[in-house]
Amino acid sequence: MISAIKKLNNKKFFRGAVLLAIFAISALCYPFSQVQAGRVDNFSDRLTRLAGGVYTDHEIKFKTKSGVSSSLDIIEITFGNNFGLSEISIDDVDLFSGSATGLENEKNLTASAAADRWGLALSGQVLTFTPPTNSAQGEVAINDYVVIRIGKNASGGINQIKNPNSSGIYAVSVSGAFGDSGEAYARIIQNDQVTVAAVVASGSGGPGSITPDNGAPGVSNIFIENLTSNSARIHWETEERSTGVLEYGLDTIYGSEFKDLDNLLFGHNFDINFLTQDTIYYFRIKAKDFVGNETITKDYFFKTLSVVNVDNFSAVGFDGQVLLEWQNPEIDNMAGVRIVRSEKGYVGSPQDGTVIYEGPGLSFLDRNVINGRWYFYSAFVYDTTRQYSSGALAEAVPLASGQAVPPKPEEIDIGKYIEIIGGLRFADLKFFVANETIALDANDENRVSVLASSLLKILLPKDKVVKKLKTIIADIGNSSYLLKIDKKRDTYTTTVSAPGFAGEYPIIVLVVVYDDGSKDSVAGTLAVEGYGVVEEIGEAKFGEAKAGLYANKVAGVKVTLFAKQIEDGEEIWATWNGIKYFQDNPQLTAADGEYGYMVPNGEYLMTLEKNGYRKSMTPKFEVDNNIVNWDLNLDRTMERKWYMNFWWWILAILIFTFFFWRSRNKRKGKAEKEKMRLEAEAVN
Template structure:
């Protein structure tokens, strides 16, 4: 029995000793508050960077170590001191050993990285970051990485050392079913201390310590969570899709130190929040911090709504939707093998990818592909689209051939196509040219002009002219035709044949009414047959104002009905029904109205075509005549159509279209039709009972679909909607037939809305009446008349002698009848009666006109008058387009950052040939900057280059020649070519200009001359206003009153151009000896980096100066004969957001032994 109790007591003694040892260790070593290892990759066998971040409760003292132990399966053999960075609140320097002033030493051996604090202490609760690998770039120059274990599994990285804290981080290496957990080490410390003697039992009040949390076996709907505890304890995991853990708790009541619980029924691709709770046998519960992981995403995005939009000759945009964020990729090509791709890596639900560099008129195959953040990808079926064909330009119009002596003067109007490049003019003998390359003809012109003189021809020989327009792609229009016969100037034209018994039309210059020629002495009243301004009965056209009763000749019925018909039907089968008419870039086919006339808008491109199958095969030539112009019709062998593009006439009337087919056996076939040009709509207001055009009104066209108005999309029809009215207030669209309505808006006017209108002739040309907001009480509601104007008289506009206007009239009569006014009138009449005054007035008014002209010349030469004039004309355009613009570019001083006013910005369109030969290209637009230096260009697709000119400045900037960003100025422009890939793009680059260093801008004498010229110009302008007003009062007439307006205009120009900017504050230069201000001190401001001179000024009679400086650094010098030069530097304006005045007072010290010059009282500013 004694032996039994002896063994019991020995066992209890050993247990007490072990317990005391564990408790002692626990008291010394605190658990890290949190610890994470962010690994660049968890793939097995891959090299990775590690970023360990932990919080130390104890802190790290000088001389203490931190050890980081990697599981032996990691390969750390290549890691050196240079591959490690240590950071706390700031970066710490590292070295292989202490002693050189570095903060920490770094060594690694047997997968253990040891850090020793050399001379820096890290406070308790501080966060420590350790970068290992190529990411170590602060103190180290990381070039090596740690290689992950080759096998999948959970591997530990342990942090410990003499600093007293410790903890481990689990890394799930390998397969896709495990991810690293962003977790924190629990800071629960064991409770219940012992004195080490083992004399007394202490109750267990310490909760289990939870560590080594790992989430593994993650699938789309499940995961396993494992952890360890410092003592045997239960297992509980609270989890949910939020930190409220609303999904429930998984539990196990078994007591163990290694725990594992599985979660199921989770949602795919969802972040799961969880916390772990473990209780020991005494009921002490330890709880982890909130942890997260994300279930796997194995479902690919669903692609829908694949569409092709904005197809042009060289571009197309592919759009589609996905049910979750995903990237965008389009594979495309001429076959289903594709071969080209365009992608966007940004994750989105609505996708849009634009394909560029396509070939016109080509069928393309494409397929879209989207992959989500988990690399699950899906793709669409193969689909196709066809790029638009680049149509040739329309023909020239108004072709005229004037006959001269051995010459022909040929003129025309070029088409308005955006890609129009020029025309080729051919002259032939014996017949019209077949096409632009007819070898039997002579080319007399190739260019973009509108006239040519063909010389060296033979008199009395008929010449046939062909003018062929072509575009930038080298495509030619069908051709406009004309004829002419040169003759000597002294020759009489051949007599016209007269029938028996006929009298010549022109006998001795006599004018004959009824010859169907409206001569100069005839008009609609004296000879309505020749000069009728309206519809004429008997002209073969049954117009809207004629019918069978009023004009049976034109509008007869039955067998004698005169309709356009195929006159040569026995040759071929061509008839008027075979003709088709296309507008809106050949997207809308026009349908003839009841009168068999086709309605068109003026000065628009119209394509007329018919099938070649309606003709015989031996066609020699097909021509079309419209309004006196003759055009060739081309055969499109692909579509088997004869067609030509013409510009419709600008006069509002009905025209005859005549088509003639000539066969090689000289047989002909004819067909004719009617073309009725109708007026465009317009927007107007009523002022004093008269219609007044309202420009720049935003008009929207709405299509009524299922009784609901929706904005009509004009882009498929090459038209804008909404759009703004022209300067003449005009507005019109070609539309598919249907039901439409109109809305019109403009600043200061009520919105105007029309009722529904059924369109049957493919033309929407509304007449819109706008009513000003302040006229609401007097005017009726705004009216829109799509079919034509309808008079709507505003109410309450008649003037009466009673009512609200009567009191005002009475007050005015009292004032005019007062004695004071009568005295002024008597004095004025007395002055006018003085003979000398009248003579002076007669002489002075013309003199004032000359003075005004001279002032304009001075302003033009010295003060940017011409750029300002150009700005006045272009500024309203900028105002009208303000809603379309997304921004503007700024021309500014590269050094002072101050905007450059009245700089001329010119935009050139360049080709590859221009660039190869060093030519600037073709000038297409120019702008003049305002006071803010602002400009912009709205351009079509193409390649462009800009030049900028401004007196006293140079472009491109040398100071910022290599910069793309200058503070708040982005996208700096230095003269390089600009490629624009889309129409209606806006060019708004910021353009720096260097101040000129030339003597004529910076020399003091030139500065003084310009200052005096400004004073003289301003004084002359004021005197001109006063003098013109006085003489207009003395001798009132239209000329003298007009001179008042002219002089006021010159004065306003002088204020704008010649008067210098008045600064907010002045700096003053004083004489140090006398304390008086110094005039004519040469003040200069420089940029210190390149010593660039920014500006030169002379102080005025009060010693004042001021420089406008923007965000930059400067220095200034002040020099005057007889005084020592003074310098102010640095002048640091880098923190300024906007330009401000620099105006610092200073004193100049007289030079020793030199008498300073006497100050003049003459002002110079």
């Protein structure tokens, strides 16, 4: 009886162990989660055209309740059978995610998924997005927005989706193993120039429901991009589909306009060309919806850039020739460089002197020279509409072997001019960056700070020039530049690229040479600072996968700058408006891990974000030299190993307990059998 009870207890223990093991294995396969899959929120599909049979861009957006946390969490977008997707390729599709707009993080799309790369497959009416093979929690965070652009609105996009030929309401849906689902409905019409079309989410009033339109379209997110010396792109958005008219000119009377009355759009971009450099232009926007409600904005303005001079322009004389070398500025609309030579001193215009070179090169060998004569060279950069920079300067004398350097003509030798006492002060000069939106203030030691390679504009008010002027030259390091009068004829200016290497450039000399043989000069220091660098922390910390020591620069880090604002007496930290200052914010670090901002002086802080690293925030800090370039560290998140999973340990304990129990029972069974054998032998 006792033996039977023991066997029964052993069986119960065994069954319990097996059930616990099954439970543990199930927990491993289906881990607990607080996330509940369901219907996506705010699902929409915005089409740039709504007419039947036309090609159009799509921007699909939804808020996911489940997120994406593994490589199995695929997302599928399915279009109704009447949409034409046959011409769409991977180059015509962009994928983004983010917590605010959904555009914060762009995903890397390839034909098949790999580490840090999403896979995209197109089959019939379905686009399948497969997460990277190394996806982890937060690849797409819970409650993040997902944005998918298809067509010419994608970076590099060429092909578009064709609308159904017939009018009607057509569905676009999202589903997939990531757990969420939803639908949107697009109303396709015969003529999208006169009739409104609704794109509505399932459950928001039914397919095709339209709210009566009684208000003018709101206009927002107005900014200037792609600004050059002769062109600009003006962007704005409307809260409903609208036509666009852009009026612009040299004053608020305008006089010129661009119209797009053929398309009802949410996003509007107008490119203006053939503008004059260093000039203020005014503009306003007119937006009209399909029923004629119109919004006219207030007046805005922007200023075109100046054509930037070459860097490091130098002239070296040899026997019967002069070698000229320079570095071209990094500007999108540069067309070439014109080099002018003179024996009578520097020329102030590209139309003066003898033109010896014109083109996009970086050097020229001037062989049409005579040994023993001084030659003065001016290099003028010109843009695509033949507007010129103020000019960079260099001089040289070719010499035969053993020939002595001759003196310069007295009327040219600036060193022989008489210095005016008590004339110009360094404070009379004005320094600007970011297209004159940020003024750089010199300190008490006449020191001006700037980020390496920044475009620097130097101005001298005309009323500081007290005599009849011959020329104005600014020396920065080893480079010399001409200052020319601006269009208002009240300021002398030049625009240059700051040196590309950090360091103290101890001489900023501005020489004003007058016709009467006198000169006036001031000196200071241009302090060029390097960009900030984001690196991994120097030593692995507790909770990290053991990686030893490392100090690698980190590419692809999203650096966001926040500025302190005071509203109603309260301290508020808002994302710094980089667009206003012609800079990106946030910035993504390049392969060298670098980032940098030129900002108005004030109080700031920054956040750093990248998958695989802990999101971090700097302390708030004060900027007093217009530069944000901290060197920052990122801390890796813990790389979870299999042995860090709680349920693996439960399973291991159960397996150990089971085998221990079975081994013990086997030993006990053998002992009992041996005892019974010995007892039987004793009886016999």
